[in-house]
Amino acid sequence: MPDNPTPLAGCDAPPLNPVATRPDGQGNALETKAGSIGTGQSPLDGFHVTFAPHGARSLAVWLQEHFPGRHPYIFVDQRVASLWGEILDGQGFGDAWIPWDAREDRKRLDTVEHLARAALSRGADRHSVFVAIGGGVTGDVVGFLASIFMRGVPVVQVPTTLLAQVDSCLGGKTGVDLPEGKNLLGTFHHPQAILVDAVFLKTLPAKEWQNGMAEVIKSALLDDGDLMETLESFAQETKGQGISYPLPHKMIEPIVFQSLSLKARHVATDEKDFGVRQFLNLGHTAGHGLEALSGYALPHGHAVALGMRVAVQMGILMGLTNPDLARRLDRILEAYQLPLKTLLAKDANALLRHIQHDKKKGTGGLTWIVPRDVGRMERRTDISDKIFRDALRVIQPNET
Numbered sequence: 001m002p003d004n005p006t007p008l009a010g011c012d013a014p015p016l017n018p019v020a021t022r023p024d025g026q027g028n029a030l031e032t033k034a035g036s037i038g039t040g041q042s043p044l045d046g047f048h049v050t051f052a053p054h055g056a057r058s059l060a061v062w063l064q065e066h067f068p069g070r071h072p073y074i075f076v077d078q079r080v081a082s083l084w085g086e087i088l089d090g091q092g093f094g095d096a097w098i099p100w101d102a103r104e105d106r107k108r109l110d111t112v113e114h115l116a117r118a119a120l121s122r123g124a125d126r127h128s129v130f131v132a133i134g135g136g137v138t139g140d141v142v143g144f145l146a147s148i149f150m151r152g153v154p155v156v157q158v159p160t161t162l163l164a165q166v167d168s169c170l171g172g173k174t175g176v177d178l179p180e181g182k183n184l185l186g187t188f189h190h191p192q193a194i195l196v197d198a199v200f201l202k203t204l205p206a207k208e209w210q211n212g213m214a215e216v217i218k219s220a221l222l223d224d225g226d227l228m229e230t231l232e233s234f235a236q237e238t239k240g241q242g243i244s245y246p247l248p249h250k251m252i253e254p255i256v257f258q259s260l261s262l263k264a265r266h267v268a269t270d271e272k273d274f275g276v277r278q279f280l281n282l283g284h285t286a287g288h289g290l291e292a293l294s295g296y297a298l299p300h301g302h303a304v305a306l307g308m309r310v311a312v313q314m315g316i317l318m319g320l321t322n323p324d325l326a327r328r329l330d331r332i333l334e335a336y337q338l339p340l341k342t343l344l345a346k347d348a349n350a351l352l353r354h355i356q357h358d359k360k361k362g363t364g365g366l367t368w369i370v371p372r373d374v375g376r377m378e379r380r381t382d383i384s385d386k387i388f389r390d391a392l393r394v395i396q397p398n399e400t
């Protein structure tokens, strides 16, 4: 366990320095870089990220150490419960173990009520701590429930998909969907602790790996270059055979740590998403439109990959971006099995309509994040429909 366990006793706990540690005490790059997870006075002060291969095996002990006196209620994606029962069972959670059918179409208000009642019937009260074990759907729903249950109880995230480990577990956004759109009801409720155990990724299907990798590649574009180089050199190493999922452990650690650190830095300076946090939407403006246009049949990661290509192409057309960046991005997307083209892009009018409906509309029009280069983003609200239509050609199948 960490040599300096942080006593996070609950919502009222005083701010503490954020720490990122591995409880195996082996000492490693993650510990030495721990300072980069959140800095100074920020909404992330006092939260604790633990990177722990096989840490989920000792979840009960870890919770007891971090939340003394609080009874944990474990909301677990039932698929994860069945795949990983062998490491999660037998930790004495008993009645507080609450499996649920975690699917996007169950990310609804009535599910929140159902889970709240399940917790209440098992004795949960305002001194409880809620634990979300699963992907982003579980994290969002349980985070939302925790934010309103008896006016708020602490939540702990134990992300089990790559997307959740590199992105959704951190940042405090919680919520559920409405028939009118995704994540339309929600709150900001930061987890007080996150336990990242890479072992869960062993059972992740390739499609879910791709969803997470698109966010990793997005982080690599936003970051100062280290992550991009990590991805490129691994792609180079495996050239010829191609990359296969699951990625080896030596790759998972740096990509999860660097992606989460980058997100933490953006969230720490702009918790409520009015400034730099919007850079994390790179690829998502066109991406959300493509997803909606496909009736959500297009996987999120594919949509983000295609959206990033459109954003880079816009930059090239506006004379902001070096075309080399497009070539670099394409090589990396291909290497990690993400698409470069889609038939969905053929109907630019329909796509624009969906994009304009998206809730992330800025006051001066649509907000686009345009990369000038790796680590150099611009937030633009002045992009004409013509530039968008011209840029869209880059993902239309009949264009090169």
Ligand SMILES: NC(=O)c1ccc[n+]([C@@H]2O[C@H](COP(=O)([O-])OP(=O)(O)OC[C@H]3O[C@@H](n4cnc5c(N)ncnc54)[C@H](O)[C@@H]3O)[C@@H](O)[C@H]2O)c1
Pocket: 077, 079, 080, 083, 102, 103, 104, 107, 134, 135, 136, 137, 138, 140, 160, 161, 162, 163, 164, 167, 168, 169, 170, 171, 172, 173, 174, 182, 183, 200, 201, 202, 203, 204, 205, 208, 211
């Ligand atoms: N709060 C945020 O900041 C934020 C950010 C990005 C995305 N999100 C939300 O996250 C959700 C998407 O997250 P997701 O992609 O993790 O989806 P998910 O939770 O639906 O998980 C994807 C699939 O993987 C399965 N699964 C989970 N862990 C597994 C494991 N270890 N092995 C095998 N299968 C496993 C799940 O049962 C599910 O079928 C969306 O609802 C999105 O809105 C939230």
Ligand SMILES: [Zn+2]
Pocket: 215, 284, 300, 304
């Ligand atoms: Zn995303």
